[in-house]
Amino acid sequence: MSFPIHGIPKHLSLIIFSCALTLIILLNIPQTNPQIKPHASPRSEPAVDLSNLAxxxxxxxxxxxxxxxxxxxxxxxxxxxxxxxxxxxxxxxxxxxxxxxxxxxVTMYRPSYFHLPDLTVKEAYRGLIKQYLAPWKGLEDKAIPAVKVTQRMLATMEYAYKGGGFRVRICNNKVYFRKLVHWKQTYRTQRMLWYLRLLYEILKKDKLLSEKTMQKGLDFVIYVGDGAKVASDTFTTEAGFPLFSLRTSMLHIDIPIPDPVQHGSNGQYKWTEAGKTVPWENRKPQLMFRGRGSCLKMQADNWHFCNRVRLQQLSRQFPDDIDAGIIQWNQIYKAGKMVIPPASIEEIERSTGLKTVEPMDFDNQSHYKYIIDVDGGLGSSRKPGILSSGSLLFSSESPWYTYYEPMMEPYKHYIPVDRWLRNLPETVKWAQANDEHAKTIMENGRKFEAKFLTVASSKQYMALLLDEYAGLLAEDVPGDAKVEVDYCLNMGNQDIENGPMGCSQGWILYNDHEVPDEITCDRRGR
Incomplete structure (x- = not known):
């Protein structure tokens, strides 16, 4: 429908009206952003706080x-x-x-404390510890008291987590410990010994604990298995306890502490100095991975779900960009009661089209620009080594995280990868096309490791955590007095009776770098 303009013929009015409408439309089209590539559509920019940028x-x-x-x-x-x-x-x-x-x-499965790395090591760690102890700290400004850690609670924890946990008392300037059962996995004993040495040095050599903590004493339980154990739900039997563990998750309240494996407790993941010195320009622009087929207990065709299987399949599809391989199938015949007979290596390799490959030492891995960390089902201990290596860390986002990971920023310290590796090929292509950016992220990651992930900084974290934890103890620690529960009498467990301490309610004194006989034989404690 058109409207005649006074004094102008009707057909000219229509032309003028159409031209005006076209001009209005053109004036409302946003101008092209010259910074965005011609083929790209401008991304709508939500409010981003750039106040901390120059x-x-x-x-x-x-x-x-x-x-x-x-x-x-x-x-x-x-x-x-x-x-x-x-x-x-x-x-x-x-x-x-x-x-x-x-x-x-790419979804992150951990909290984001990205401001903390800009602080000193102590200030950053205090920020983390405040978050990890929040479930027990109470709300002082709202008159809600803290959850006190009682001897009864500690006795329950010691028994509940005996399959991978040990109890520690620090008092009278000495380190005592208890280990109820023999562990099937020898690496758990190696981890325990690493923790005992660390605590001994914090106490005796570095003297990092506060005077208040030294007077009160400490009593706590450390779990040395790979995964988190403590939930805060009604489904889990042992829930709500302040257990020190290697890792935690958004669904767990384990208090994460430094990982012994990251510091070479079992001889792995310590990068060689020779490997660290390979110049960035001399490294291949490929993503590499070598590791075992850890993911889950393989049975009834479920191995296709495993990310490390997917990773090697991607390597076969994108050989110029990805060099990944499984060196051993290690989760076979480990499932419990199975309806279907266990799978064989031949069946797994036939169904996936994969074969195991030869291992690659760290010196050779250092000739790649990008190294990916894909966890083995319960988190990973590889990140510090990769960050220090001079290669750029690619990390598949995992629901499990260690104590420092909430401080690690995507695109600043590492390159994030979708949990199921759906964006991996495109992300490698991005790094190849943006070499200067990739190198900068690698250098940031290396600085992060040097600041926060050394043995010295691990001691700082542990000492600060223990100082805060001491305030949660309901009473002063009773020295090396016997624990209040006789687990043999109450539980009748043969594994405890035949364990390192038998039915003793006493403690083993730890001396510097000595491996107590009780760790490797059935001799009873005092």
């Missing part, structure tokens, strides 16, 4: 994705994007940092 950084660096818009799905993504801008060197020309579109869908 003016020239926030103006010159723009982070976009290589295709259209979509919803933000990762709670830490906005922070990660702004921090990537901060991480990039100022020598780079003003340009867009174009991330693969698939990166927008």
């Amino acid at each position: 003016d020239d950084e926030s103006e010159n660096i723009k982070i976009v994705y290589d295709s259209g818009t979509e919803k933000i799905k990762s709670p830490g993504e906005l922070q990660a994007r702004s921090r990537l801008a901060q991480a990039l060197p100022k020598t780079l020309p003003p340009a867009a940092v174009v991330l693969p579109e698939s990166q927008a869908n």
